[in-house]
Amino acid sequence: MDRRRLPVGIQTFREIREEGYYYVDKTAYASRLADDAGKHYFLSRPRRFGKSLFVDTLKELYEGSEPLFRGLAAHDVWDWSKRHPVVRLDFAGGNFKRPGELHSSAMRQLAAAERRAGLPASDLPTPAGRFAELLEALHERTGERVVVLVDEYDKPILDARDEAGPSATEGRGTPLAGNAQAKANRDDLRGLYGTLKACDAHVELTFVTGVSRSLQPGCARGHPSQERAAKVSLFSDLNFLTDLTLDPRCAAICGYTETDLDTVFAPELPGLDRGRIRAWYNGYNWRGEEKVYNPYGILRFFASREFKAYWFETATPRFLIDTLIERDFPAPDLETLRADDDLLSAFDVDTVATEALLFRPAT
Numbered sequence: 001m002d003r004r005r006l007p008v009g010i011q012t013f014r015e016i017r018e019e020g021y022y023y024v025d026k027t028a029y030a031s032r033l034a035d036d037a038g039k040h041y042f043l044s045r046p047r048r049f050g051k052s053l054f055v056d057t058l059k060e061l062y063e064g065s066e067p068l069f070r071g072l073a074a075h076d077v078w079d080w081s082k083r084h085p086v087v088r089l090d091f092a093g094g095n096f097k098r099p100g101e102l103h104s105s106a107m108r109q110l111a112a113a114e115r116r117a118g119l120p121a122s123d124l125p126t127p128a129g130r131f132a133e134l135l136e137a138l139h140e141r142t143g144e145r146v147v148v149l150v151d152e153y154d155k156p157i158l159d160a161r162d163e164a165g166p167s168a169t170e171g172r173g174t175p176l177a178g179n180a181q182a183k184a185n186r187d188d189l190r191g192l193y194g195t196l197k198a199c200d201a202h203v204e205l206t207f208v209t210g211v212s213r214s215l216q217p218g219c220a221r222g223h224p225s226q227e228r229a230a231k232v233s234l235f236s237d238l239n240f241l242t243d244l245t246l247d248p249r250c251a252a253i254c255g256y257t258e259t260d261l262d263t264v265f266a267p268e269l270p271g272l273d274r275g276r277i278r279a280w281y282n283g284y285n286w287r288g289e290e291k292v293y294n295p296y297g298i299l300r301f302f303a304s305r306e307f308k309a310y311w312f313e314t315a316t317p318r319f320l321i322d323t324l325i326e327r328d329f330p331a332p333d334l335e336t337l338r339a340d341d342d343l344l345s346a347f348d349v350d351t352v353a354t355e356a357l358l359f360r361p362a363t
Helices: 015-016 026-036 051-062 101-117 127-142 155-164 180-198 224-232 258-263 274-281 295-304 311-316 318-326 331-336 342-346 352-360
Strands: 038-045 087-089 147-152 174-175 202-212 282-284 350-352
Touching: 015 051, 026 051, 026 202, 051 087, 051 147, 051 202, 087 101, 087 127, 101 127, 101 155, 101 180, 127 147, 127 180, 155 180, 180 202, 274 282, 274 295, 295 311
Parallel strands: 038 202, 087 147, 147 202
Antiparallel strands: 174 350
């Protein structure tokens, strides 16, 4: 097998497939979502772990870009006779610490979606109203329900909250200081995402990604701690999302397995210490049978062939480090730290436990 180009930092499925980069086939997960009984999904993973590439893969799949999928797992099981309109909202960019930036970003993205679809520009003044109008218009024009993809759903909240900084108040759940903008962004997003519930008849699939896990699967009926989490969650108006974050069947939906390294990346391995590679870069697990490699870190390693902490160097979790220092959290305790599902789910603007912060280590 010949060496290929390394897709370091590339999040565009089409570019990877057309330009001859290595690609680890994740399309089986995409086709499984389409065949599953549900249709609204959420996935939390740290930044630079492959979420955006998977979202872009879904986009190309539902838009019917059949040539890109030849030779991949989804190709022979997908119905290529159907093409769905896709609306993608991506909040990875932008400075959401500033008032009004979230509104402007959402309106720009919705206007771009209207232009791409050949629809007249909406004159509605709010993102939620414009979003609802767009979903209905796309369904009516194409005769197919809309696929909605939301990448980095929580960044507008995390940006504003991280800017405020941690509070020195003691306790597992510590109030955060100066978070008025974070609350405003949360409320705006709640209205935007709540549109999906009202427009369910026009939606084929919803797939939402972020770095914080702030909802319960199927959300909260009859269990007091779950109900509390649901009430404060950003997704209290979108409580029918199926959370794939800790689903063992999706443990390797992002990241590379040992098998991936030994097969897809086999040309990169000669001359390298396989055991040392494993010790440096393998170790992330979401209840799967095996650990996975962070894609960014291992790709940078293959490019330089020098052992360094590439992922951490480019995504230093400043807010997390400051919080651990201000809470005087002992570093040795990190090895034995445990958190239950309810605690990880209760991740809100006002109160956040150390364990929940550690679950989103790279911002």
